[in-house]
Amino acid sequence: HLQERLKEIEKEMSPGLELIVLSDQSVYIAQAIDEVISAALIGGLLAILVLYFFLGDPRATAVIGISIPGSAVATFLPLEQAGVSLNIMSLGGLALGIGMLVDNSIVVLESIDRHLSLGSPRQEAGIKGATEVAGAVTASTLTTLCVFMPIVFVDGIAGQLFKDQAITVCVSLIVSLATALTLVPALTAFTLG
Numbered sequence: 001h002l003q004e005r006l007k008e009i010e011k012e013m014s015p016g017l018e019l020i021v022l023s024d025q026s027v028y029i030a031q032a033i034d035e036v037i038s039a040a041l042i043g044g045l046l047a048i049l050v051l052y053f054f055l056g057d058p059r060a061t062a063v064i065g066i067s068i069p070g071s072a073v074a075t076f077l078p079l080e081q082a083g084v085s086l087n088i089m090s091l092g093g094l095a096l097g098i099g100m101l102v103d104n105s106i107v108v109l110e111s112i113d114r115h116l117s118l119g120s121p122r123q124e125a126g127i128k129g130a131t132e133v134a135g136a137v138t139a140s141t142l143t144t145l146c147v148f149m150p151i152v153f154v155d156g157i158a159g160q161l162f163k164d165q166a167i168t169v170c171v172s173l174i175v176s177l178a179t180a181l182t183l184v185p186a187l188t189a190f191t192l193g
Contacts, residue, residue, distance in 0.1 A: 002021070002024065002026065006019055006021065029087070029088075032088055033086065033087065033088065033091065036088055036091045036092070037091065040091065040094070040095055040098075043095065044068055044069075044098070047068070047102060048061060048064070048065045048068075051064055051065075051102070051106070055106075055109075059191045060109055060113070060188075060191075062191065063105070063109060063184055063187045063188055063191055064102060064105045064106065064109065064184070066183075066187060067101065067105055067179050067180070067183050067184055067187065068098055068101060068102065070179060070183060071097075071098065071101045071172070071175050071176050071179040071183075072094060072098060072172075074175045074178075074179070075094060075097065075168070075171050075172045075175045078171045078175075079167070079168060079171055082167050082171070084164050084167050084168060085164070087164060089161070089162065089164040089165040089168075090164040090165060090167075090168040091168075092165055092168075093164065093165040093166065093167070093168030093169040093172065094168050094172050096169050096172070097168065097169055097171070097172020097173050097175070097176050098172065098176070100141060100144060100172075100173055100176050101172070101175075101176030101179055101180060103140075104137045104140070104141060104176055104177060104179075104180035104181075105176075105179070105180045105184045107133050107136070107137055107180075108129060108130050108133055108137065108180050108181065108184045108185065109129075109184060109188065111128075111129035111130070111132050111133045112125050112126050112128075112129030112130065112184075112185060112188045113125075113129070114129065115128045115129045115132075122188070122189045122190075123189045125188070125189075126185035126186065126188050126189040127185065129185065129188075130181050130182075130184070130185040134181055137177065137180060137181065138177060138181075141173050141174075141176065141177040144173060145170055145173050145174070148166045148169045148170050148173075149166070149170055151163070151165075151166035152166045152167055152170065154166075
């Protein structure tokens with residue numbers, strides 16, 4: 001692809017000028033992004049195994065396991081609208097946001113499970129459980145959001161380095177909160193109880 005693009009550029013150049021590639025960082029960047037994606041997938045699988053170990057319930061683990069990719073996919077559209085591309089920094093920010101999603105989802109799931117154990121029907125347990133912890137989960141997420149939000153507005157080299165990561169963290173935190181308070185209770189109503 002690079003060679004084709006170079007030929008197109010050379011056609012537009014004045015005669016006698018030559019374009020020479022001194023260094024091609026795209027190979028390194030592509031490898032780094034592949035490694036980050038691979039590490040994220042392995043991390044996601046490990047997270048699901050740890051969740052299963054602690055929750056001991058395959059259905060509860062499946063609820064969170066389904067919410068993780070759902071939250072990640074839902075994060076991509078706002079990122080595209082914000083002009084953030086997939087790169088090492090944005091993928092790192094996505095990993096942080098997914099970590100918060102797991103935290104929020106476990107809190108909501110445990111609250112729903114408590115209502116189920118008290119005898120509430122599944123749908124009612126989902127509503128009561130999510131409502132009961134919504135304030136705490138929202139406050140926790142918003143305080144983390146307050147830490148990363150100012151980085152979005154930093155200028156200079158630091159802004160160039162960390163802006164994509166900060167935007168990704170902020171967007172993924174908002175999506176993770178919405179997922180934990182909507183998707184997790186809805187999935188729980190169909191799978192647990």
